[in-house]
Amino acid sequence: MRRRDFLRGVGAAGAAGLAGCAGLVRTRAANVPPVIENRPNAVYVPSHVEAMKVSGVASAGAYRCALTYSFPHRFWTVSIDRTERVSIREDDAVHLMPVVWHAETGVVPVTTNPKIEISEGGETVTSLSPWPMLSQPMGYHFGDNVELPGDGTYDVTVRTGAISAATDALAADAATFEFEFDYARETVRDIEFTTYPDEQGSTGAVPPMEMETVPTSQVPKPDALPGRPLGAATSGDAVFVATAMEDATPFGGTAEETYLAVSARTPYNRFVLPMMSLSATLERDGETVFEGSLSTALHSELDYHYGASVPSVDAGDVVRLAVDVPPQVARHEGYETAFFDVPPVEIA
Incomplete structure (x- = not known):
């Protein structure tokens, strides 16, 4: 089954929630739980998951892009069979995630390799190539923690490469998506996250996010x-x-x-x-x-x-x-x- 149901109402920006969360809901002001000790070498229930917000949705050709964000969080990079933890830095403002998908089918292509440029008043603040990532609520996506100088409205440009290895209508040339991102520390600080004090560390997974405007990277049954x-x-x-x-x-x-x-x-x-x-x-x-x-x-x-x-x-x-x-x-x-x-x- 394709994911057209997720595409109804695209263009409305808002918070994305989690289905079936039975854990304790807190805000960013609370301390993030420590990394779980004695984790299994398998998929396991994390200590917590973060909600996210959608800043805006833009279109280019057959594809759409949503600029989504959450508060900064830790993650692990991979090199062959080794991992390295990336911790939250003091000056990190948000975890920024551009999500690109094919408008007709809802397919989220793996190979977009987006590049992000953030500017304010015509001056470049930062540019980055976000990491390809796996998240239990969100699935496959691109993201990274980003430093910003302060509250304000930023111009964000997301450039994607050609959709490579596509065999049919999913093929597309490079594309550019433009956004205005209103950043406020208080807004990010109040993004909710859910903790799983009883289930954390056990084999299993939390459910995917329920997103009204953005499809996830679930493959067909x-x-x-x-x-x-x-x-x-x-x-x-x-x-x-x-x-x-x-x-x-x-x-x-x-x-x-x-x-x-x-x-x-x-x-x-x-x-x-x-x-x-x-x-x-x-x-x-x-x-x-x-x-x-x-x-x-x-x-x-x-x-x-x-x-x-x-x-x-x-x-x-x-x-x-x-x-x-x-x-x-x-x-x-x-x-x-x-x-x-x-x-x-x-x-x-």
Whole structure:
């Protein structure tokens, strides 16, 4: 199911809440809970999650962009299989997050690589390239903590690169989105966050945000993927759903070939797991039909996925998947220990 329901009423800016939160709601004035000790090497319930606000929505061609923000918070960057915590700095004003999506389908492309320039009175205040990130309430997005000199109205320009690896109408050239951002310390300080004192550290996840104006990076449910379903498997908390499309032409193959597509997602919330190196082996009657790396691609029905053109996929074939490099995205709390130890998995 596509996400057009999220797109109704786009243009109204406001706060984004969380569904089903049973924790204690506080404000930024309260102390942020410390990092949980003895965290599992899996997806776990964080100590807290932050609400966010939408400053505005702009359009460029087939895409829209929402400038969203929350109060500064800690996160972890990833380098191959190592993480490094980024702590909140004293002068950090907001955590700024531009969210770009395809207006018709609601697909949130992974490959926009936005660049942000913030100015005031024609003078540049700061410029940055935000991190690609995973958050339990928000899913995949770009974000970073930003310093600002004080209260005021800032001009924010978000420039995105061409939508690469797109196979259909999702393809687009580079785009520019313009915003006015009214920043006030008091407004940011009063953004709510929810704590989970009883559930924190246990395996599981908090629910996704309910956002009236902005879609999330949830990928389609397994039965909503196009093609012939091959099955699903879980390894290291990463969920892999495979499907076969008989005509590989849209993906650079031939009409006689089959396109083997693998959708990788988080457990619980079905958020896309991007920017990993994934390889596959297709075996038939003990013989190898295909062996190699899967390329990343973006498709309006498959969303972001990994795939390859193969001679065919027949009943009784076995697909073996191996994660050669884990997802190279920064993580918010609850994801920073997961998706690193992912043993090979088999889909029969």
